[in-house]
Every structure is written in structure tokens, then in C-alpha cells.
Amino acid sequence: MKSYLIIMALSLTVSVLPAQELSVTGPDQHLKVQVSLKDGKPVYRVSYKDKTVLEDSPLGLVSNAGDFSQGLTCVEHKEGRIDKSYVQDRIKQSNIRYQANELTCTFANPDKQKIDVIFRVSNNDIAFRYVMPRYGETGSCVIEKEATGFDFPSYTTTFLTPQSDAMIGWKRTKPSYEEEYRADAPLYERSQYGHGYTFPCLFRIGDDGWVLVSETGVDSHYCASHLSDATADGLYTLAFPMPEENNGNGTVAPGLALPGCTPWRTLTVGETLKPIVETTVLWDVVEPLYETEHNYRFGRGTWSWILWQDGSINYDDQVKYVDLAAAMGYEYVLIDNWWDTNIGRDRIKSLVEYAHNKQVDVFLWYSSSGYWNDIEQGPVNCMDNPIVRKREMKWLRSLGVKGIKVDFFGGDKQETMRLYEAILSDADDNGLMVIFHGCTLPRGWERMYPNYVGSEAVLASENLIFNQHFDDNEAFNACLHPFIRNAVGCMEFGGVLLNKRHNRTNDGGTVRKTTDIFQLATAVLFQNPIQNFAITPNNLTDVPAFEIDFLKQVPTTWDETLFIDGYPGKYCVLARRHGDRWYVAGVNAGKEPLKLKVSLPMIAGKKATVYDDDKKRNPRMSETVVKADGEMQLVIQPEGGVIVAAR
Known part of the structure; x- marks a missing residue:
């Protein structure tokens, strides 16, 4: 994973004059974002080839450092261009060139506090986020809510999956992004649980085209978000996690060090579904968070648990699946839950050695553990505590294990985002790749974390x-x-x-x-990038x-x-x-x-x-x-x- 060309031309135009309306288009001029103030409230709207994609939709946020959702004035704006090329080995395309026009709108509230809203617009993609400076002696804040919204035309239909209740399902492990979709549903249909919808969200704008809404760049500095139910006018707004997630532990509102920024919200727009399927915007606007000294190898794996279930997590059956991987020429075998008790740590060492003799590497399963669900499957209490986690990963490295599958997370709060990032960072220190199950949606993580190789986050x-x-x-x-x-x-x-x-x-x-x-x-x-197939x-x-x-x-x-x-x-x-x-x-x-x-x-x-x-x-x-x-x-x-x- 490397960048081989980065060209950024920013701040080509700077204006400090108040503007009634600002706009930015993609390089081919078809996709257009217009930003304005309506009675002091910032809004944006989107069109593609002069057809409305989003009607006036709210922008802004409310923090304990200041209200940036109303009473605002536009005090400055900047325009620029971005032309960036990079190589990425774990997504749908390996060589990407990202070209976009950028608009930065600086708003001030009645207390003269400023906030930037940055839009990047390519031919079919929009990404935007908020950037907050330090406010005098105030070096941190809590984002109490975002006004961010998406107001679709009334003739829009939806392809959405609901955000579930918290602390329901298997061993109280939800939400885990495993609910069912409704296709071509009415715009105003209320979600199954009344909590809105998980990202990504697909919308059909009648005969005019399609829009895919999501977010990217979520790491330990913010929570993951989802969409609310729609209002009667077709407005969806950004929603933070529910208080009940993580068994009630952790805050709903994210804390932000200042200066700081929110994740990017993204929209992919097209007359057809081609831009939706082919988009790379989720990786275009983020950067790697750390370098790695390891060369990670991707490939195929066998996996006994999916069809042979818990009873197969024993030494003899795992030998059969190592042999299957070897017969197929596969790179990996995944040994799932209960290996610590059904096989034991001493025999796992000999099983890994057996696999290596067959030219097969090993992934081992872990519970994310902790105080947010009732999971019994082991190993437990190894991934949530940094002292235990580092010791465990050092042991895995000594065995030659190449990766871990970590399962059963607790929600989308910032606290859980910190856990994902801590697991990934510590794993990379020990040359381990990471798969997540029972988990949140990855949000640009293939580019952000060099040892991240996939998430379930689907009805799998x-x-x-x-x-x-x-x-x-x-x-x-x-x-x-x-x-x-x-x-x-x-x-x-x-x-x-x-x-x-x-x-x-x-x-x-x-x-x-x-x-x-x-x-x-x-x-x-x-x-x-690593496919654990269900063959037997x-x-x-x-x-x-x-x-x-x-x-x-x-x-x-x-x-x-x-x-x-x-x-x-x-x-x-x-x-x-x-x-x-x-x-x-x-x-x-x-x-x-x-x-x-x-x-x-x-x-x-x-x-x-x-x-x-x-x-x-x-x-x-x-x-x-x-x-x-x-x-x-x-x-x-x-x-x-x-x-x-x-x-």
C-alpha cells in the first residue's frame, strides 16, 4: 500500500465577502453542490445534470463549545482542486486517481466562533466534513448532535436496512449490522425498530438516478453514525449511537480534541448504478494512519465452523480442514471459537506447526470480550484489555499465527471505535491481520489500517x-x-x-x-481480500x-x-x-x-x-x-x- 503521486492545489480562490450562495461542481461539471444560509441556518443541495438529487438539506452541529447550526454568517470561502493517485491492494481497484474540486465554507456564530465545512466533489462523488479550530482556551469539546441531513425528493424510493434495538439478539450482541433489507420501499416508511437505518443507504431518485449515502474516516476520534427515520418531508438526519449500546457504557456524543474534524459523509450519485458499484470515494478522502513493516499476504481459507459448527473445533477436525486448504492450494485455515478449551493452547501450537508443514497459515478466533454482552465462546477477555491483548498477540506471533478474527462487538460509540483501532494497531505491531465479525461497517479502514482485511457487517x-x-x-x-x-x-x-x-x-x-x-x-x-470459503x-x-x-x-x-x-x-x-x-x-x-x-x-x-x-x-x-x-x-x-x- 503506497501513494505514488499526490498533487493538491488548494486555496486557489479566497473570498472574505459574504456570499448568498456558494457552489462547487465536479471536474466534468455534471455534479453540483450549492451551499447557502436560510435564516442563519446552513443548507446544501445537490443536482446532477441539472436534476435535483437532494433538496435543501441542513448542515452544522451543536457542541458544548458552541452552536454551529443556527444564527450563522458566512465569513469566508476557499476553492481548490485535488488530483491524487494512490495504490490500494484490498479494495475493488488497485490504482486510483482521485480528481475533485474543493469548497471550504467558513461560518461564524454570534459569538464569532468559526467552523469550516469542506466539500470535495468529483464527477460522481461528494464528501464533506466539519473542521473546528481551537476556541481560545477551549482545547476540547463534545459534539452533542449534528444537524447534517439528506432531504430527498418525494418520489424517491429506498433500499435500506434498519438499525436494530440495542442489547438484543444472540447473547445481547446487537446492533451488529445484520438486519434484512427492504427494496424499493417508500421514502417515508418507518424503520423496523424505529431507530433509523445503518449505512450505507441506497436511494433511487425516480427515473433521474441513484444516490448511495455513507461515511468514511471513522476512527478512535469519533463515533460511527447512521441515518434517522425520514420526516414527512423526506429528510433523513445523521444519528449518533443509542444510549443502550455497549450495555449502556460509554457516551453517545463523541469527544473531539481541538483543532479537530468529523468523519467524512459521502454521497455517490449517478444516472445509472455504475458509479454506485465502482465508487472509491470511501478511500479517496482518507489516508493511512500508520505504516507497517510487514508484508501481508491475502488469499483464500477453509473454515470448518460454518457447516460443521462448534463440534468441529477439535484437533482432528481442524487437521481435516488444514488438509483441505492444502489440497486446494489455499493460504489459510480459520479456526473458530472454543479452540482454547476444545483444543487447548499447547495443542494449538502443534496444530499451527502441522499447518505450516502443509504450507498453510492460521487465523484464530477471539471474542472482543468485555462488559457489553453475554458471550461465553472463548477465548474471552483477551482483546478488551490492552495488557492482556499485547501479551496474547506476542504469543500468537511466537507461534507464527498470521491473523485473528475478532467477534461480537457492542455498538457504534466512540468507545468501541477506540477498541477497533487498538486491536488493529496492536495486531500490526505483531504482524497480525484482523477480520471483524459481529461488528460495525468498515469506514475507509482498508486504507487507514494496513493490516485490516475485512468485516462481516452483513447478514452473512x-x-x-x-x-x-x-x-x-x-x-x-x-x-x-x-x-x-x-x-x-x-x-x-x-x-x-x-x-x-x-x-x-x-x-x-x-x-x-x-x-x-x-x-x-x-x-x-x-x-x-481474504475469503474464508464454506467448502467442505x-x-x-x-x-x-x-x-x-x-x-x-x-x-x-x-x-x-x-x-x-x-x-x-x-x-x-x-x-x-x-x-x-x-x-x-x-x-x-x-x-x-x-x-x-x-x-x-x-x-x-x-x-x-x-x-x-x-x-x-x-x-x-x-x-x-x-x-x-x-x-x-x-x-x-x-x-x-x-x-x-x-x-
Whole structure:
């Protein structure tokens, strides 16, 4: 991870004259933000190609150092340009050039205290945040609330997932970003629990386009946020965590050292879904928080727990999954909860040695622990205390363990953001990568933390084992994630389930409704730099050999991602490139075959391997040559998939 070119031209224009309205557009002039004061209250509105995306929406915040939401005057503004290039190895694209125009509006309240609102606008993305200086002797403050809002036109429909009640669910571990989505819901529909909606939030502005709203740059200096329910006028406002989160421990309002700034709020805007799927704004506006001396290796892993469950966390079964990883040529095996008691620390050492002899590295599971839930799964009480955590990580390093999966966090308060950051920082000191489960949404973390490799923060594969309802809706959910959850960050889903039945012996439990090719397609469709696949040892012999060969070759990091076609909850076709090899992956949530004519100019004239389903939804593989114009006909069977692999 490195930046190879940074050019910033700022403060090209500075004005101290009061302005009735200020505006900034993206480089191609289509996306426009206009900022003004309405009776002393700052507002902004957004248009794309002269069509309204957001109506007048509030800006500002209230702190114990001053009120910056009303009674304001605009005392200065600056304009500038940003042209930045960087390399990032864990997101949807490896080489990124970010070009944006910047507008800084300086407002003053009646006490002459100032606050800056900074907007950065690229061709399809907006990022904005507040920057507060030191106010005389006041060197810190508490942000009591933000006025920040998003006021959509009345004809907007939504694709949202609700913020759950706090301290409910398994062992009182929610909220954990694992609620169900509603697709194309009315703008004013109240959320399931009455607490609003978790980021990211997707909106369809009638026939005029799409908007994805999220935030980035959240670290130990602030809390994570979400959206409130909409008012009758279609206004969503930024909401802080609920007091009950973390079992009531920690403050709702974040504390900020001065000078200081809030996280970036982001909007991605497009006439089509292409900018939504391909956006990199979540990483464009943040920077690495620390350098690392380690070279982290990404790749694939096996994982017994997902289908063999708690009973598999024993030495002999883990040997089977090490052997499976070795047979597949995978880099990792993930050993899940209870290893400290069911295997024991002494035998874990010999198990890690066994894995290393098979050229397989190890991830170990931990509870986040602490005073905010009722989790019993061990190891517990190792990650929340810095003294114990550092000792534990030093021991892991001595074994040659390469990473940890930390599970069951307590909410979105600033206190929990500090814990995420502390775990990541201490882990990097010991050469450990980190996966989070039962957790919050990552907010720019792939760029901010060099050893961060993914978060769950989604209704993931474990639910397919627990309840048939989620199998019945698997295809629907898979056709949402590329447009929403996975569009803004790595998604540790734990997919590719090739058993027909979701139990150890492939003869009981819930029933998979999707085809094998659908499952293989999700290996490309879902992006995470370390993919812990849900394959089992029996799959080496009970599925067609070409499926196993595909899974032996599929990469987990990508140099380029392109949106081809789709609609949230209905179908999705993406293309991803790793080196010189392209993978076009599509899935269909419908109950009828889907016939698509797609344009694939990047593989025009090339030989390709096609994986798809026949009319009986049985898997098949064929070879073809893509036409010289790149046009291709795809047929995706109901709850089925297609993959076109070419180089």
C-alpha cells in the first residue's frame, strides 16, 4: 500500500465577502453542490445534470463549545482542486486517481466562533466534513448532535436496512449490522425498530438516478453514525449511537480534541448504478494512519465452523480442514471459537506447526470480550484489555499465527471505535491481520489500517445454516450487496456453499436453493481480500471437478471492477480483473431465466471459459471465443449464476 503521486492545489480562490450562495461542481461539471444560509441556518443541495438529487438539506452541529447550526454568517470561502493517485491492494481497484474540486465554507456564530465545512466533489462523488479550530482556551469539546441531513425528493424510493434495538439478539450482541433489507420501499416508511437505518443507504431518485449515502474516516476520534427515520418531508438526519449500546457504557456524543474534524459523509450519485458499484470515494478522502513493516499476504481459507459448527473445533477436525486448504492450494485455515478449551493452547501450537508443514497459515478466533454482552465462546477477555491483548498477540506471533478474527462487538460509540483501532494497531505491531465479525461497517479502514482485511457487517452465510428463511432469500440478498454493503467496504461473507444441505453430512439441515454456479459466482461478486470459503472436504469428490478447479484459481484481490448490468435485489453482473485475467460474474434472484445481452469490450476477441447452469439448473463448463465487438448473450437460470473467465 503506497501513494505514488499526490498533487493538491488548494486555496486557489479566497473570498472574505459574504456570499448568498456558494457552489462547487465536479471536474466534468455534471455534479453540483450549492451551499447557502436560510435564516442563519446552513443548507446544501445537490443536482446532477441539472436534476435535483437532494433538496435543501441542513448542515452544522451543536457542541458544548458552541452552536454551529443556527444564527450563522458566512465569513469566508476557499476553492481548490485535488488530483491524487494512490495504490490500494484490498479494495475493488488497485490504482486510483482521485480528481475533485474543493469548497471550504467558513461560518461564524454570534459569538464569532468559526467552523469550516469542506466539500470535495468529483464527477460522481461528494464528501464533506466539519473542521473546528481551537476556541481560545477551549482545547476540547463534545459534539452533542449534528444537524447534517439528506432531504430527498418525494418520489424517491429506498433500499435500506434498519438499525436494530440495542442489547438484543444472540447473547445481547446487537446492533451488529445484520438486519434484512427492504427494496424499493417508500421514502417515508418507518424503520423496523424505529431507530433509523445503518449505512450505507441506497436511494433511487425516480427515473433521474441513484444516490448511495455513507461515511468514511471513522476512527478512535469519533463515533460511527447512521441515518434517522425520514420526516414527512423526506429528510433523513445523521444519528449518533443509542444510549443502550455497549450495555449502556460509554457516551453517545463523541469527544473531539481541538483543532479537530468529523468523519467524512459521502454521497455517490449517478444516472445509472455504475458509479454506485465502482465508487472509491470511501478511500479517496482518507489516508493511512500508520505504516507497517510487514508484508501481508491475502488469499483464500477453509473454515470448518460454518457447516460443521462448534463440534468441529477439535484437533482432528481442524487437521481435516488444514488438509483441505492444502489440497486446494489455499493460504489459510480459520479456526473458530472454543479452540482454547476444545483444543487447548499447547495443542494449538502443534496444530499451527502441522499447518505450516502443509504450507498453510492460521487465523484464530477471539471474542472482543468485555462488559457489553453475554458471550461465553472463548477465548474471552483477551482483546478488551490492552495488557492482556499485547501479551496474547506476542504469543500468537511466537507461534507464527498470521491473523485473528475478532467477534461480537457492542455498538457504534466512540468507545468501541477506540477498541477497533487498538486491536488493529496492536495486531500490526505483531504482524497480525484482523477480520471483524459481529461488528460495525468498515469506514475507509482498508486504507487507514494496513493490516485490516475485512468485516462481516452483513447478514452473512451463517444465517443460511440457522434458518431456511435466509436460504429462501439468499439470491435476493446476494443481488443487493454489490450495490450497497460491498460497494463501500470489504465484506467478510464466508460464502461458496457447495453442500446441497447445510450440515456436516450433507443430508440434513437447511436446503440450499441456489445453484452451484451461483455459489461460484459469489466468489467473484463478493469482494474481500481474504475469503474464508464454506467448502467442505467432501466437496473434493462430490461436485464436478471443474468447480473445484475454479475455486483453486479464483483470486481475492482485484485491480479493476466494472459494473455490467443489474438491479438491486433482482440480478447483478460485474466484471473484475486480477492481473491480465477477467472474471465476469452474474447472479439472478428471479424465478425465471434471465436473458441478457451484455457488452464486454475488455475481453473482446478473447478465448473464455464459461461456467453456467443448464435448463435443469445443473452446472456445466464450456469454452468459447468472445465476439470481436465484445457483445455476448448470457442466460442466467432462476437463482442461478454465470461466470465468464478470460485473459
